[in-house]
Structure formats: structure tokens, C-alpha cells
Amino acid sequence: MTRIDDLMTPVPVVDEEVMAANIARVQEFFDGLGRNFRPHIKTHKIPELAEAQLVAGARGINCQKVTEAEVFADAGFDDILITYNILGAEKLARLAALNARVRLTVVADNATVVDGLADAFHPDRPLRILVECETGARRNGVQTPEAAVELARRITAAPGLIFEGLMTYPKPHGEAAVEAFFSETMALLDAAGLACPVRSHAGSPSLFNAADVPSATEHRAGTYIYNDRKMVREGHCRIEDCAMHILATVVSCPTPDRCVLDSGSKTLTSDLSGFADHGLIVEHPGARIVSLSEEHGVVDLSDCASRPAVGDRVRIIPNHTCVVSNMFDRMVFHRQGTITRTLPVRARGLVW
Amino acid sequence: MTRIDDLMTPVPVVDEEVMAANIARVQEFFDGLGRNFRPHIKTHKIPELAEAQLVAGARGINCQKVTEAEVFADAGFDDILITYNILGAEKLARLAALNARVRLTVVADNATVVDGLADAFHPDRPLRILVECETGARRNGVQTPEAAVELARRITAAPGLIFEGLMTYPKPHGEAAVEAFFSETMALLDAAGLACPVRSHAGSPSLFNAADVPSATEHRAGTYIYNDRKMVREGHCRIEDCAMHILATVVSCPTPDRCVLDSGSKTLTSDLSGFADHGLIVEHPGARIVSLSEEHGVVDLSDCASRPAVGDRVRIIPNHTCVVSNMFDRMVFHRQGTITRTLPVRARGLVW
Missing domain, CATH: 2.40.37.20 (D-serine dehydratase-like domain)
Structure with a gap:
């Protein structure tokens, strides 16, 4: 055969040449912008492809679930961001085990999730947290910069947690709203004396507009590696x-x-x-x-x-x-x- | 745990008592109607559950793909109907291998499929074919009783194939159209001297109306074992x-x-x-x-x-x-x- x-x-099949060109094109764009690029593995779910993305220049990977992160940690990936609110004793225990072996970051958008993480992590091996901000996609996220700061304070108050910055999953072509939310929150955090080293922006459909979010330090995207009919429609x-x-x-x-x-x-x-x-x-x-x-x-x-x-x-x-x-x-x-x-x-x- | x-x-979970009651209720209905009942395994895809359906009184199982039939043949099921047009050398070879070890029936709704099957099967181990009839679901199926008879003749002319009867996947509550198509086709087949021992009707949503298709000899249904929101809506x-x-x-x-x-x-x-x-x-x-x-x-x-x-x-x-x-x-x-x-x-x- x-x-x-x-x-x-x-049967689905993937064209190697087109995929390689997609990886190169997007990585070169973010290299040119001087911004970290963190591919989301949800599109392919295949460690060998994430490896190719890292070889091209990506910094770390993005998973959506603890179990996905476990698969990629087992495959040798050591910088993993899980962009999900993690709840429940068993998931938190697995998250702690994962945090003992890779550089792990998760997100939170509410106090219940932060308090669960605070109970599960300790200062000898703290967990990094980004506060998820809603910027128009109408899914998860704190609703205002003030709420983001309040949650950052709660994270900072937990000995086992490190407030690492902000994260959003925007709507396509929602760059202006992301920049407004990030920059306003950064000013409030600065006034509160809280460092915010990471501002994680995302999305495939309008990723070539990422320069319109100058406050972002990294970009996450998944679909660009294969592309699809929706990506064509979105330009x-x-x-x-x-x-x-x-x-x-x-x-x-x-x-x-x-x-x-x-x-x-x-x-x-x-x-x-x-x-x-x-x-x-x-x-x-x-x-x-x-x-x-x-x-x-x-x-x-x-x-x-x-x-x-x-x-x-x-x-x-x-x-x-x-x-x-x-x-x-x-x-x-x-x-x-x-x-x-x-x-x-x-x-x-x-x-x- | x-x-x-x-x-x-x-995580999906299934209530054993509700499932057992669903199996019993539908099997008792078809027992009362004096009609064979052949569960479609697509709903659960689990041999142990198909076994429970047979123990309750079902006759044979219904699969949609050659690979599904292989899984169930491996699990010991020996009367399998695949309600799909099967095309292509590798699938036909696997179908022939399957036909060598179980009582197998497939469907066809066009001459290309029949001719492919005719080439792949031989009189020493013939394959049973039902002609698929369209009765309102706007999917597969010959469009008229005359076309069904024409395809039945083509099947009968192939030494390795046995024309076994008619099959339809109806629209919900489409009993009248099924009965009209089946009975008219049976009359034409009778006039042509072609036996038609099987008339296979189907569907979960209106299965309790199966008496409205008196010409049917068997009924196929899958969803009834678990049921779902659509089945509630359909009554x-x-x-x-x-x-x-x-x-x-x-x-x-x-x-x-x-x-x-x-x-x-x-x-x-x-x-x-x-x-x-x-x-x-x-x-x-x-x-x-x-x-x-x-x-x-x-x-x-x-x-x-x-x-x-x-x-x-x-x-x-x-x-x-x-x-x-x-x-x-x-x-x-x-x-x-x-x-x-x-x-x-x-x-x-x-x-x-």
C-alpha cells in the first residue's frame, strides 16, 4: 500500500508538503513579529507533529485537557500550557503529578477553580496560572480588567500558585478587544504591584493580525497546521x-x-x-x-x-x-x- | 471507583435497568407482532450488548460496515446484515472472507454495486443480497418498484449472488410509503417468478407502528436500546x-x-x-x-x-x-x- x-x-489524509509549508509560514510570521508561538495540539493530537512545530521554532505547546498533557509529557514535551479550568480531586492530583515533571501552566477564570488549585499545590513545586479573560468569544473568562486583577490577587495569595499573566481565546478578528482588555488589565496590575510576564493571545483565523495586539507576548493556534474550509472563508x-x-x-x-x-x-x-x-x-x-x-x-x-x-x-x-x-x-x-x-x-x- | x-x-454512563427495560419492551412488541427483530449495533457498538439483545429474542444483527461486521463475527455472531453498498477490491475481499464464516447478507441499490459483488462471489459460497428501496428518507435506494425488480433480476443472473428480498431505511412515521413500495414490488416480483422471502423494515422513532407495514418480515432498529432526546421528541x-x-x-x-x-x-x-x-x-x-x-x-x-x-x-x-x-x-x-x-x-x- x-x-x-x-x-x-x-479516510483522512494529510499532504506533507502543504503541512510543512503551513508550519513554516506561520512560524516565520511570529518570528518576524518577535512573538513566541505556542501551537495548540488539538488540531492534530500527534506528538510527532508537535515536535515538527517545535523544531520550526515554536516555544512550548498548548493542550486543553490534563490527559492530553499527560500524553505529550510522556512523549518528551516539557513546556505545556493547559488552557482549561481544572476541577475535581482526581484531575488535580494528576495535574500535580504532571507539574512535578514538566514546566506546566494552567488557566483559571473564577475563585472556585483558584481555590481548588491552591489546595492542591505547594510552594516547593508551585503551579503557574494565567487568568482567562473574555474578550468577545462568549465562552469562558473574567468579564472585566478589575475582575482579572481580583483573581490575580487571589492567585498571588496562594503559596502554591504563581500568577503568571493573562490569557484569552478571542473571537476571530477580535484583536482590538483583546488589546484593550490586556493593556487595561496590565495597567491595573502594575498599579497593584503585580507582575504580569505572560499575555497569551490566540486563534488561527486572524492570526496574521497578531500585530494588532502589541501587548501580547505569545500566540496560540492549532488549525493553521492543516487548515480547513473555515480558515479559507476567514481569509x-x-x-x-x-x-x-x-x-x-x-x-x-x-x-x-x-x-x-x-x-x-x-x-x-x-x-x-x-x-x-x-x-x-x-x-x-x-x-x-x-x-x-x-x-x-x-x-x-x-x-x-x-x-x-x-x-x-x-x-x-x-x-x-x-x-x-x-x-x-x-x-x-x-x-x-x-x-x-x-x-x-x-x-x-x-x-x- | x-x-x-x-x-x-x-463521561457517558448507561443505566443497566433502563437499558434492560428498553431491550425487553421492544423485543416483546415484535414477539407479539410475530416479526423478526434485528438490532442495529451502531448505537452501542458493543458485542456484550448485542448478545443481550439476542438472548432477549432478536434474530441476527445489523451492521453498517464490513469492519463492524468483522468485529462482531470475531465475537461469535453468525447472522449479520450489512445495510450498505459495498464497493472496492479490498472491501469485497474482506466481505468474501467474512461470508466464508458467517451467514452474511448485504444490500445494493445500483448495478455498479451488484456487478462488483457478482465478480467477487461464487456459487460455492454465494452472498445474499437485499435490494435497498427508497421510501422517503432521501438517502439511498432504488426509486421505483420497477427498478427494484430490474436489480433483483440482475442479482439473480449472477451465479454467486442470491436475491433475498427488499430493505428500506424509512423516514420516521413513513410506514404507509414503505408498505406501498414493498407490496407493489412483491407483486411485480411474484409476476416475474422471483421469490422475495425477506422484507426488512427499520427505524427506532416509530417502531411501535411497525404493524402498519404488514408486508415486512423483519424490523431493524438501534437507538431504542439507549434512547435519546430525539426519541422522546418522536414519541x-x-x-x-x-x-x-x-x-x-x-x-x-x-x-x-x-x-x-x-x-x-x-x-x-x-x-x-x-x-x-x-x-x-x-x-x-x-x-x-x-x-x-x-x-x-x-x-x-x-x-x-x-x-x-x-x-x-x-x-x-x-x-x-x-x-x-x-x-x-x-x-x-x-x-x-x-x-x-x-x-x-x-x-x-x-x-x-
Whole structure:
């Protein structure tokens, strides 16, 4: 089995050259900006790829869960930021064990989380904490610079915790709000006599606007390594910069205007990411994947110039690549269609 | 670890008593109707549960993929229907190997698929084929009874294939269309001198209306074993009949009207199943899970009488239970909160 055309479908494949170019392009951008870049491993969940990101110049990695950080610590990574509020006795015990062997940082956006961390960590091996700030994404985060300072004080008061700075997961193109929140909070922290060495900004879709957040010291991003249909829509890249494709086969053409692919929600996931359909079929850009069941992708061909036949293979660019990675135990890589390696997606399915 | 309350979240758990009652209720219904019942394993993907379904009285199992059938054949199941058009040399070779050791049936809805099967199978070990008929679900299937007969003739003409009958995956509450298609096709087949011993009807949401398809000889259904929010909406069951819950923890309450759960699209999946939100929180029925990222579920509390706090644990009934099973390597079972067993989801992630 040396060609991706011989693989059974559906299967995701990643183009080595496109991926390498994506890694280089973004790293060079942040090198030019003089800003640390910390890749989020959620997109690929593969230690070998994170290693390539570090070799290119990245500083540390970003995980979302304790279990993911454990996988990457086992693989030798020693600077890990977990951008999640961690709660509960067992997770805190595992976090402490992890902190004993790698340079670990986590985030917190509320007093309950800080108090749990304060109980679990001690001055002989303190844990670094960034305060998560909401800057428009309407997810987690303290709501005001004043609340950020209050939480920083609480962290500083805990002997086992170190207040390390600020973190946000912004909305795409939300640079102005991030800069306003960070700079205002830094001024308040400075007035309070609290050092704030790290200001961690993030996001793939508008990462090339990172210069608009001059107060940031680092940037976190994941999707840029593979890219996807959403990243094209957001203006980050071109279709040709999407490294991941789903190879699928047409299994049925029940009517002239409908065909069915063997790629459903177990492959593409149901993540629409703001689109009205479930991915872009490269060979038939007028086709629309209008509905998914687990193993079927139903395609509306009514606006499609070409008509695929049963047995045809097609390539799909997924709406969102990170969620596709999580569906598969292994990822296949290729160079111009020749398989180069198959890697286990070692951090797949880790939600704790 | 004996109580589900001690498990790290997010995690799906299945109530043994509710599941057993669901199995018994549906099997008793089909026993009373005098109709074979063939459970679809896609909902649980666990051989031990399929075994319980057979012990209750089911006849054979239904898989969607060759690889799933291999897992269940390895586990000792010997009557397997794969309701999928199978194409491609490697899949056909694996199908032939499987047919050598179990009683295997597949479906076809087009000549390309039939011709591929015809080339791969031989009279010494023929393969049984059902013709898939479209009866309103707008997915796969021949469009007319005449087309079904034409495909049946093509199957009959192949020395290695046996035309065994008809199959459909209907839309919910589509019984009248199924009965019309089946009975009209049976009359045409009879006139053509073609026997049609199997007429396989399906679906969980309206399975208790199966008497409205008197021409059917068997029924296939999967979701009924766990049930989910969609099955409640469709009138199949009550909230209390949902055996699967996602245990989740509130990790952030950034504003009075918003909290965030540690359960995102890697747990609940983005499968809306026609709902506007991502699952029902049992303890806070007025809360709405309005958006998901991979590890966050953002909850709108503005119409919610109660206000959860950071650290609170909640139970979520997923919109669609089958897709949740596919996200996890193991499933935890319990009886009134005490863990009874943890089983590998052995057919998880199989898409070939």
C-alpha cells in the first residue's frame, strides 16, 4: 500500500508538503513579529507533529485537557500550557503529578477553580496560572480588567500558585478587544504591584493580525497546521493550503440530482462551523453535502455542472479539521499521493 | 471507583435497568407482532450488548460496515446484515472472507454495486443480497418498484449472488410509503417468478407502528436500546427511558446568564438532530446548551429558574445517542449510580 488512491474510504489524509509549508509560514510570521508561538495540539493530537512545530521554532505547546498533557509529557514535551479550568480531586492530583515533571501552566477564570488549585499545590513545586479573560468569544473568562486583577490577587495569595499573566481565546478578528482588555488589565496590575510576564493571545483565523495586539507576548493556534474550509472563508489561507482531505467514494446515485458518499458524521462530524453544508468536494465544487447520517453523506447535485458516478472517489475539505482528527485512531500522510507515514492520533478521544 | 459520581467528567454512563427495560419492551412488541427483530449495533457498538439483545429474542444483527461486521463475527455472531453498498477490491475481499464464516447478507441499490459483488462471489459460497428501496428518507435506494425488480433480476443472473428480498431505511412515521413500495414490488416480483422471502423494515422513532407495514418480515432498529432526546421528541419513549447520560461539570459561570460545561463537541457531538440546542440538562430543564467547541458547552441560563455553580455536576441527555457512543473507547454502566461494568466500545471509529 503505497498510494492513497489504494486506501479504503472514507479516510483522512494529510499532504506533507502543504503541512510543512503551513508550519513554516506561520512560524516565520511570529518570528518576524518577535512573538513566541505556542501551537495548540488539538488540531492534530500527534506528538510527532508537535515536535515538527517545535523544531520550526515554536516555544512550548498548548493542550486543553490534563490527559492530553499527560500524553505529550510522556512523549518528551516539557513546556505545556493547559488552557482549561481544572476541577475535581482526581484531575488535580494528576495535574500535580504532571507539574512535578514538566514546566506546566494552567488557566483559571473564577475563585472556585483558584481555590481548588491552591489546595492542591505547594510552594516547593508551585503551579503557574494565567487568568482567562473574555474578550468577545462568549465562552469562558473574567468579564472585566478589575475582575482579572481580583483573581490575580487571589492567585498571588496562594503559596502554591504563581500568577503568571493573562490569557484569552478571542473571537476571530477580535484583536482590538483583546488589546484593550490586556493593556487595561496590565495597567491595573502594575498599579497593584503585580507582575504580569505572560499575555497569551490566540486563534488561527486572524492570526496574521497578531500585530494588532502589541501587548501580547505569545500566540496560540492549532488549525493553521492543516487548515480547513473555515480558515479559507476567514481569509487565512487558500484552498490549496488545506493539507487535510477526506477521501470518499460515491456509493449511490439514486436520482439525477443526488448522490451519496460513504462519508458521514463519523468522518466529517456534524460541525457546520457556520456553513450550510458539510464540506467542500474538490472535484465538484458545485455539489453540496446537504445532510449526514453516521455513514452517509447526501449530496445535492442540482447546481453542479458535473455528475459523479457510483464508484468515483472524491476529496473533501472538511469544514473544521480539528474535530475530524478526533474521529480517527490513525492519520495517513502523503507526498503527492504516495504514502509517507501513518501515525497514531495518540491524544484522540481524551476529554478529561 | 464504585460510584459514577466519582468518575472524572465528561463521561457517558448507561443505566443497566433502563437499558434492560428498553431491550425487553421492544423485543416483546415484535414477539407479539410475530416479526423478526434485528438490532442495529451502531448505537452501542458493543458485542456484550448485542448478545443481550439476542438472548432477549432478536434474530441476527445489523451492521453498517464490513469492519463492524468483522468485529462482531470475531465475537461469535453468525447472522449479520450489512445495510450498505459495498464497493472496492479490498472491501469485497474482506466481505468474501467474512461470508466464508458467517451467514452474511448485504444490500445494493445500483448495478455498479451488484456487478462488483457478482465478480467477487461464487456459487460455492454465494452472498445474499437485499435490494435497498427508497421510501422517503432521501438517502439511498432504488426509486421505483420497477427498478427494484430490474436489480433483483440482475442479482439473480449472477451465479454467486442470491436475491433475498427488499430493505428500506424509512423516514420516521413513513410506514404507509414503505408498505406501498414493498407490496407493489412483491407483486411485480411474484409476476416475474422471483421469490422475495425477506422484507426488512427499520427505524427506532416509530417502531411501535411497525404493524402498519404488514408486508415486512423483519424490523431493524438501534437507538431504542439507549434512547435519546430525539426519541422522546418522536414519541417513542419518555425522558425516564433514556439509559445514557453524559455526566458533565460546570467549569465556569462568567455571567449571571451563562455557564460553561466541560462537555463539548468531543462528547456530545455537533449532531443537532433537528434541535436548536445540544442536549437536555436534566437538573436544569430551562437551560439551553447553545454552542459547543471541542471541550466547552456554553449554556444560556436566561430562561432557567435555577443557577448552577462552578463545580456542580449535571446529567445531559444527548440529542442523538449513537454518535456519542462513537466518541468513546469505553462505556460505563451502572445500577442506581453504582458502577456495574465498563465495556470497550469495540466497534468504535470503524468507517470502512
